[in-house]
Amino acid sequence: EVQLVESGGGLVQPGRSLKLSCAASGFTFSNYYMAWVRQAPKKGLEWVATISTSGSRTYYPDSVKGRFTISRDNAKSSLYLQMNSLKSEDTATYYCARHDWATPYWGQGVMVTVSS
């Protein structure tokens, strides 16, 4: 059974850092590009980052470029999102997912709240 389980969310002050993790199982993690997507409360979906199979290529929208870093450890079947210089507008539920949004390759989401 495919599972993606995010962790590491919580309440953080503006300007601080947080690192999200996503533990994958039930499929050959190293074969797929992976991504993070977020959803602010009561809002739509926003792509946050994508990483290639080896981790050598990463992609970000301007809204997080320079602040967020996506990485992966294929030996551990894990995906990460290092978030620095957090802003209130980064408050959202963060999902890890396969890069093409295929079902069932979505996590349940983890909440990140940026507030003083």
Place this chain on the structure above:
Amino acid sequence: DVVMTQTPPSLSVAIGQSVSISCKSSQSLVYSDGKTYLHWLLQSSGRSPKRLIYQVSNLDSGVPDRFSGTGSQKDFTLKISRVEAKDLGVYYCAQTTHFPNTFGAGTKLELK
């Protein structure tokens, strides 16, 4: 960036009715390999999104054939025939042809 314009923002339907959702992109979504990476997802209340259709018209496994996707280049449509209660939620179109990947704003399908 590719802007995905999805209409209508909401739909009120009766069970058994058919509906269509439009998604227009600001650029062609045809990739250099000739494929069009336009997908449709459904997010039911409180749940993670679920992809229903990939590359314009291909149904994901387990998705009933009441769902269909059509379109090309910059103009796409999701049709749901004979709506059932389990179809309710927010539908998103999404493109992965170009970076940054982008989503439509969503169409909320609710019961009349």
